[in-house]
Amino acid sequence: MLCTLFWTLEFDIRKAVDLKTEALAGLELKEERFWIYRRKIGDFWRLYRRSPLGKLGLGIVLSFVAVSAAAPWIAPFDPFSFVGDPFLKPSSTHILGTDQVGRDIFSRVIFGTRISLLVGLVASAMTIAMGSAVGLVSGYLGGRIDNLLMRITDLFIILPSLPLMLIMASILGKGVWNIIIVITVIGWTPTARMVRSQTLSLKERPFTEASRAIGSTDLHTIRRHIVPNVFPLVFANGMLAIVDAILSEAGLSFLGFGDPSAPSWGMVLYFANTAGATVNGFWWYIVPPGICIMLLVMGFAFVSYSTDQILNPRLRRR
Amino acid sequence: MQEGVARAVDNVSFTLTKGETLGLAGESGCGKTTTALSIMRLLPPGGRILNGKIILDGEDLVEKTDREMKAIRWKKISIIFQGAMNALNPVIRVGDQVAEALIEKEKVPKEEAMRMTRSLFELVGLDSSRVTEYAHEFSGGMRQRVMIAMALACKPSIVIADEPVTALDVVVQTKILELIKDLQKKLDLSVILITHDLSVIAETCDRVAIMYAGKIAELGNVTDLYKNPWHPYTQALITAFPSIAGQKKRFSSIPGDPPDLTSPPSGCRFHPRCPWQDEKCTGEDPEYRKIGADHYVACHHSEMVRASFLGEKV
Amino acid sequence: MRDYLVKRGASALATLALAIVLNFFLFRIMPGDPTRTVVGDFRVTPEVRQVLIHQFGLDQPLWVQFILYLQNLFMGNLGVSFQYRGTPVVSIIFGRRLLNTFILMGSSMGLALIIGITIGTIAAWKRESKFDISTVIFSLVTYSMPVFWLGMLIILVFGYYLGSIPIAGTMTVGLTYSNVFEYAADYLHHMTGPLVTLTLSFVGFYFLIMRDSILDVFTEDYMLTAKAKGLSDRKILFRHAMRNATLPMVSLLAVEVTYLIGGATMTETVFSWYGIGRLIYEAVVMADYPILQGIFVVMSVAVITANFCADVVYAFLDPRIRY
Numbered sequence: 001m002l003c004t005l006f007w008t009l010e011f012d013i014r015k016a017v018d019l020k021t022e023a024l025a026g027l028e029l030k031e032e033r034f035w036i037y038r039r040k041i042g043d044f045w046r047l048y049r050r051s052p053l054g055k056l057g058l059g060i061v062l063s064f065v066a067v068s069a070a071a072p073w074i075a076p077f078d079p080f081s082f083v084g085d086p087f088l089k090p091s092s093t094h095i096l097g098t099d100q101v102g103r104d105i106f107s108r109v110i111f112g113t114r115i116s117l118l119v120g121l122v123a124s125a126m127t128i129a130m131g132s133a134v135g136l137v138s139g140y141l142g143g144r145i146d147n148l149l150m151r152i153t154d155l156f157i158i159l160p161s162l163p164l165m166l167i168m169a170s171i172l173g174k175g176v177w178n179i180i181i182v183i184t185v186i187g188w189t190p191t192a193r194m195v196r197s198q199t200l201s202l203k204e205r206p207f208t209e210a211s212r213a214i215g216s217t218d219l220h221t222i223r224r225h226i227v228p229n230v231f232p233l234v235f236a237n238g239m240l241a242i243v244d245a246i247l248s249e250a251g252l253s254f255l256g257f258g259d260p261s262a263p264s265w266g267m268v269l270y271f272a273n274t275a276g277a278t279v280n281g282f283w284w285y286i287v288p289p290g291i292c293i294m295l296l297v298m299g300f301a302f303v304s305y306s307t308d309q310i311l312n313p314r315l316r317r318r
Numbered sequence: 319m320q321e322g323v324a325r326a327v328d329n330v331s332f333t334l335t336k337g338e339t340l341g342l343a344g345e346s347g348c349g350k351t352t353t354a355l356s357i358m359r360l361l362p363p364g365g366r367i368l369n370g371k372i373i374l375d376g377e378d379l380v381e382k383t384d385r386e387m388k389a390i391r392w393k394k395i396s397i398i399f400q401g402a403m404n405a406l407n408p409v410i411r412v413g414d415q416v417a418e419a420l421i422e423k424e425k426v427p428k429e430e431a432m433r434m435t436r437s438l439f440e441l442v443g444l445d446s447s448r449v450t451e452y453a454h455e456f457s458g459g460m461r462q463r464v465m466i467a468m469a470l471a472c473k474p475s476i477v478i479a480d481e482p483v484t485a486l487d488v489v490v491q492t493k494i495l496e497l498i499k500d501l502q503k504k505l506d507l508s509v510i511l512i513t514h515d516l517s518v519i520a521e522t523c524d525r526v527a528i529m530y531a532g533k534i535a536e537l538g539n540v541t542d543l544y545k546n547p548w549h550p551y552t553q554a555l556i557t558a559f560p561s562i563a564g565q566k567k568r569f570s571s572i573p574g575d576p577p578d579l580t581s582p583p584s585g586c587r588f589h590p591r592c593p594w595q596d597e598k599c600t601g602e603d604p605e606y607r608k609i610g611a612d613h614y615v616a617c618h619h620s621e622m623v624r625a626s627f628l629g630e631k632v
Numbered sequence: 633m634r635d636y637l638v639k640r641g642a643s644a645l646a647t648l649a650l651a652i653v654l655n656f657f658l659f660r661i662m663p664g665d666p667t668r669t670v671v672g673d674f675r676v677t678p679e680v681r682q683v684l685i686h687q688f689g690l691d692q693p694l695w696v697q698f699i700l701y702l703q704n705l706f707m708g709n710l711g712v713s714f715q716y717r718g719t720p721v722v723s724i725i726f727g728r729r730l731l732n733t734f735i736l737m738g739s740s741m742g743l744a745l746i747i748g749i750t751i752g753t754i755a756a757w758k759r760e761s762k763f764d765i766s767t768v769i770f771s772l773v774t775y776s777m778p779v780f781w782l783g784m785l786i787i788l789v790f791g792y793y794l795g796s797i798p799i800a801g802t803m804t805v806g807l808t809y810s811n812v813f814e815y816a817a818d819y820l821h822h823m824t825g826p827l828v829t830l831t832l833s834f835v836g837f838y839f840l841i842m843r844d845s846i847l848d849v850f851t852e853d854y855m856l857t858a859k860a861k862g863l864s865d866r867k868i869l870f871r872h873a874m875r876n877a878t879l880p881m882v883s884l885l886a887v888e889v890t891y892l893i894g895g896a897t898m899t900e901t902v903f904s905w906y907g908i909g910r911l912i913y914e915a916v917v918m919a920d921y922p923i924l925q926g927i928f929v930v931m932s933v934a935v936i937t938a939n940f941c942a943d944v945v946y947a948f949l950d951p952r953i954r955y
Contacts, residue, residue, distance in 0.1 A: 154643075155650050157887070158935050162894030163912050167924050170916040171659070243776075250778045251898060255913060269781065273902075278784050279799060281792045290781035297776035360860055391862030404853035409875050409951060419861055452951045465857075 047310045054309075057302025064296050068113040075107035079263065087275075090284045097284050099268075100275040108268050109288050115264035116296065119176060120246035123183040127245065128238050130184060131191025136226065138192065139199025140218070150196070156189040162251060169257045176259045183248050191237055198230050232311045239304030243297050250293050265289040324579035326352040326365070328532045329606065334476065339502065339509040341523035341540070343516060343555075345576050349532040350512045354478045357510075358395055359387045374476075392423055396469040398462070400481035405465060406453035412464050413439075413449025419471040438467040442497060459490035463497070470501065477502075478510045483518065495522055516555055520544060525612070528552045531577050531587040534606065538613035546628070548609060548620040550592045553627050586618065594619050636947055644940040651932035656701050659925055660694075710929065711922035713915075721926035725908065733907035736823060737896050740830035741889070747831075748838025749878065755839070756846035757869055768843070771836030779895045783829040783902035790825065797825045800904035826903045833895055834888075841884060845877040852876070882946045889938050893931070 048054050067074060076093075077083045082102040083094075090097045096105035138149040156164075165182050172178040202208060202225070211225050212218075252258065253266030260267065268289040272278075277285040327349040334340050342350040355361050357372055359379060372379040374394060382390070399405040407415060413435050420431040436446035442463040453461060462482060469477055479498060483491040499522055502509055511523055519526050520540060527537040528551060536549040547553045554572045574591035577583050583590050589599040598618050606616040617623060704710070710721040755764040774782070791799040801822060849855060850873065858872045897909030904910065908927065915923040 151646060151650055155647050155654065155932075158647065158890065158939055159651070159932060160890045160893035160897075160935065162897050163909075163927065163931060166897070166912055166916045167658070167928060170919060170921075170924065247778055251780060251894075254778070254780050254898075255901065256917070266778075269784070273784070278787045279792065281788065283788055286781075286784050286788060290778065290785070293778050293781065294773065294776045298772060301772060301776060358860060360856065388862040388864070391860055393862070397860050399853060399857060405857045407854040407858070407872055407876070409879075409949075410872070418863070422863055422867065423861070454952050 044310060048306060051306040051309065053302045054306025057299045057304075057306065060295055060299030061303060064113055064117060064292075064299065067110060068117050071110050071114055075104075075110040077104040077107040079103060079108040079111040080261075087282070096288055097282070099271055099285065105268070105285055105288070108263055109265065109292060112263055112265040112268055112289065113292065115176065115262050116246060116249065116266070116293065119180060119183075119249045119264060120242050120296075123180045123187070123245040123249065124238060124241040126180065126184040127187040127241050128191050128234060131188035132195045132230070132234055134188065135192040135195025136199055136230070139196035140203060140226065142200075146196075149192070153189045153192050153196075156186060157193065161186050161248070165248060165252060166255065169252060174257050174259060176262050179249055179252050179257060182252065183245050187241065187244060187248070191234070191241065194237060195230055195234060198233055199226055202226050202229055236304060236307045236311050239300050239307060242300050243304070246293065246297055246300070265293050324532075325582070326532050326579060327356065330527075330529070330532075330534050331606070332527050332534070332537055334508050334510060336475070336508050337502075337506055338524045339499075339511055339522055341519040341526035342510060342512045342529060343514065343519050343526055344529035344535075345514060347576055347579070348529045350529050351480055352532075353529075354397065354480055354510065354512055357478065358391055358397060359384075360391075360397075392419055392469075392474065393472045394474055395476040395478065396472065396474040397478040397480060398465050398469050398482050400484050406461060408453050410452075411450055412453055412456070413451075416449070416464070416468045416471055419468060423472050434471070435467070438471060439464075441470070441501070442467045443493075458486050459494060462486065462494055466494075466497065466501070470505065473505065474507070476508045476510065478512070480512045481514075482511070484513065484515070491518070498522065516544075528555065531582060532579060533587060533616060534614070535588065535617070536613075536615045538610065542610070542613055546624065548613070548615040548624045549617045550594055550619075550623050551588050553623060586616075594623060637944060640940060640943040644936050648932060648936050651936070652702070652705065652929065655925060655928045655932070656698055658928070659921055660697075705929065710926035713920055713923050721922050724911070724923060725926055725930055729907050729911055732905060733896060733900070733909060736826055736830065736900070736905060736907060737892055739823075740827050740834065740896075741892055743827070743831045744834040744838055745885075748835045749842050749874075749881070751835075752839040752842030753846055753869060753874055753877070756843045756850070757865070759847070767839065771839045773836075774832050775836035775840070777833065779829065779833045779898040780902050782833055783826070783899055786825055786829050787902070798822050799825065801906065823905075826899045826905050829903070830892075830895055830899050834892065837888070837891075838881070841881060842877060845880050846873050849873045849877045879946070879950055882942060882949060885942055890935060893935075 076095075080103065083104050084098045084102050086098055086100050086102045088094055088098040088102075094104050094106065096109065099105055099108070134149055134153070138146045138153075164186050168182045168185065169178060172182065208225055211220070216224070249258075249264060250266035250269070253264050254270045254273070256270055258264060258267040258270065263271075266289075269286065272282070272285040272289070275282075275285070330349070330353055332340065342353060344350055352361070352365070355365075356367055357379065359367075359382070361367070367380055370380060374390075379387070379390070406412060413432065416435045416438060417428070417431040420426040420434055421428060426434065432449065435449055439446040439449060444460060444463050444467070448456075453464075456464060466482075482498065483494050486494065495518065498509065498511075501507065509522075511519070513519060523540050525538065526540050526543055528535045528543070528549065530551050535551045536543060536547065543552060544556060547556055551572075558572065572591055577587060577590070583600075585601050586592070586595070586599045586604050589595040592599065596619075602618070604616045604618045606614055608614050609620065708722060710725075713719050713721055713724055751767055755767045758764050786797075787799045790797045798821060855868070855872060858868045863872075893909070896907070897912055899905065900907045900909035901913045911923065912927055914920070915927070
């Protein structure tokens with residue numbers, strides 16, 4: 001972590017003097033920052049391309065995204081229509097057979113990609129946003145606010161998330177948005193902890209002091225100096241948050257909290273379970289949605305691992 | 319950051335006689351530690367010994383299998399690392415760590431091993447009741463003593479001391495160096511002392527090899543070298559050292575930085591920083607040759623260099 | 633060390649206090665009729681309803697309710713269940729179910745730990761070998777699988793196709809046992825499915841963490857010292873590396889229990905294992921809020937205590953904190 005900070009820090013310190021004088025030249029400043037970021041992203045990408053696991057993960061994720069985008073064209077049937085007899089075994093018309101009311105399972109799995117992916121991304125984005133905000137504020141301001149926020153954070157980290165989610169879900173009721181809210185409210189804490197500790201260490205750095213010394217407001221300091229240095233960490237963590245969100249959504253849907261009108265893979269499995277697919281041996285109903293969940297999660301996990309390898313040079317040493 | 323293959327040690331050759339202290343001196347990254355680790359075949363996973371021989375008691379260590387090396391380690395050669403802060407396992411009692419060497423390698427029963435450990439502690443000047451304590455309860459100098467005690471447990475013939483006093487303050491430094499010298503005499507050890515500090519070398523070593531960028535620049539008797547350096551690098555090191563007795567003069571440091579070993583300079587590796595460099599130096603790697611009874615140097619212009627140091631005309 | 637423990641203890645108590653407060657407010661923010669929390673959607677006779685409302689002070693201002701809540705809490709009164717027609721929540725939670733969950737969770741965690749730690753250590757030692765790569769892949773795969781799906785697969789393969797394990801419950805219905813061993817055998821037979829599921833879903837995590845931790849330890853100087861001493865590989869690995877590597881795992885353990893409870897909930901639901909996890913699910917489905925509230929409290933206490941115990945254990949294991 002330290003090396004990443006120095007890497008970005010070097011840029012900052014070297015530019016600190018120039019930027020101050022060029023601040024008046026506005027446009028030039030923006031452009032310069034653009035090129036700095038672009039260079040950093042370029043470097044990152046170069047390193048990333050070397051890792052086979054990372055490429056595999058990215059490939060998997062992008063494939064799913066492609067499938068979800070092209071769903072209406074790929075899926076042979078409408079996922080909601082009753083297109084055949086119930087409980088048909090796999091055949092050439094229905095690759096994965098039909099479910100208990102005669103809907104094509106294959107199409108449902110294809111369309112399920114959209115929901116699972118969407119909920120995963122939205123929920124994790126909100127989780128990270130909330131967690132980062134709390135972490136930044138807590139770390140930067142310190143004092144009583146920090147104490148209180150950390151106590152709350154500790155509590156949420158300690159309490160088992162699934163039961164908590166279930167309890168919250170029972171209060172809020174079914175629905176995709178409720179699931180997203182539940183995931184966010186219960187999942188923001190690890191990010192907050194991490195961002196806070198990072199902020200704390202950054203707060204002590206010379207460039208933060210320098211920034212304040214030349215009279216920047218707190219908000220400005222946070223935005224310009226702390227955020228860019230926290231960002232790589234949050235990004236790597238973000239991948240894991242997506243994994244958590246996808247699995248949580250699948251779990252909650254499986255237990256019946258999903259929205260039947262927006263069936264994710266978890267929901268397909270919920271229907272499978274209530275139809276007794278396990279005890280009747282309907283593997284075609286059970287295996288595919290699960291494999292999709294597993295692959296998508298693995299995809300993101302690989303991306304996260306590779307990103308971590310790059311952004312955390314200490315790991316490279318080994 | 320780049321990746322590549324670095325020749326950390328290139329064509330390094332020296333002999334160690336019984337009972338002598340040989341110094342390996344040079345800047346950080348010049349290959350001294352790598353040389354030491356190679357002797358014990360302790361190179362990290364990325365490292366390999368490409369060729370060469372390491373003869374101990376008539377046997378070539380490079381040829382030995384892993385298993386054979388394990389038997390040799392600590393019994394014939396042991397090593398003291400720099401900054402014993404981390405060199406001692408923080409969750410095991412220090413006495414147990416020392417006794418471990420005796421129990422595992424010399425097959426000494428536990429009771430006896432602890433007794434021997436206690437006397438080893440006394441030998442290095444530590445209170446023997448401290449064998450039950452943990453590493454973090456000792457100060458830097460004391461930890462180094464523990465390491466020394468541990469290194470001597472199996473009565474090795476060679477001890478490698480890798481920057482043994484670098485992390486310590488000057489007063490403690492002297493004590494530890496005296497301890498090492500004392501033990502060396504008492505136990506008739508041969509010591510390879512690695513350091514970047516020439517004054518340490520001057521105090522403790524009989525011979526010294528000055529290393530630069532993975533190669534030996536000059537090797538010889540300490541007194542000879544310090545009075546009579548033939549290599550520009552050696553010269554620069556010696557003149558860079560301020561002397562209380564001598565004239566007041568400005569600090570002269572060596573301009574430039576040590577080279578990147580993945581792509582070293584052509585010809586003589588020192589040439590970019592050498593005031594005597596010419597085309598020969600850029601083109602040709604100097605030969606490591608003998609210029610005295612026990613004095614070797616690798617430089618194209620060593621005569622000129624030496625003469626200039628002694629203030630003679632070329 | 634005492635200071636450390638006192639600090640941790642105080643912190644634990646503060647967190648517990650927060651949990652209790654949160655529990656109170658959580659169930660009162662529900663949309664709709666506030667009496668739902670206590671009295672539920674069930675058709676309860678108006679008299680009973682009134683009694684309950686009065687007992688839980690729902691006709692009183694919020695702060696009074698809070699006092700009543702605390703009072704009830706300290707008297708061990710966690711309310712009465714809806715679906716079980718007035719059975720006190722405490723008797724539902726602290727009964728057979730808790731035991732079953734303990735046994736299941738305890739054994740799977742223990743198994744997953746032992747396997748994960750050992751294999752993780754070996755994999756780290758044989759880094760980049762076939763063993764290492766295959767175990768890492770295996771762990772990543774099981775880690776990415778949703779627990780409930782894994783359970784379903786196990787039921788499918790071993791229950792349906794192979795018929796070797798029962799697919800639901802903690803024991804065969806209607807069977808009488810002639811002795812303890814028969815009973816235990818049947819119980820264990822029923823536990824196989826959930827045990828394997830839960831263990832598999834967690835072993836990957838422990839494995840990866842341990843492997844990571846050991847690789848970290850390998851970069852430490854004292855490992856080079858151990859190697860320089862010419863000790864056997866086994867000694868180096870298990871005596872020098874492992875002891876240091878397990879330290880971070882201990883801190884992680886408390887966090888892990890958290891995920892374990894979640895996993896157990898899923899597994900119990902899939903296998904109809906008569907435990908607390910299943911209870912949560914049932915209570916959620918039946919909107920039995922008193923049970924949920926009770927579980928929240930019990931869970932908080934359990935987890936906070938577990939964390940504190942982990943802190944104590946860590947203090948004993950790491951001599952640096954001890955002094």
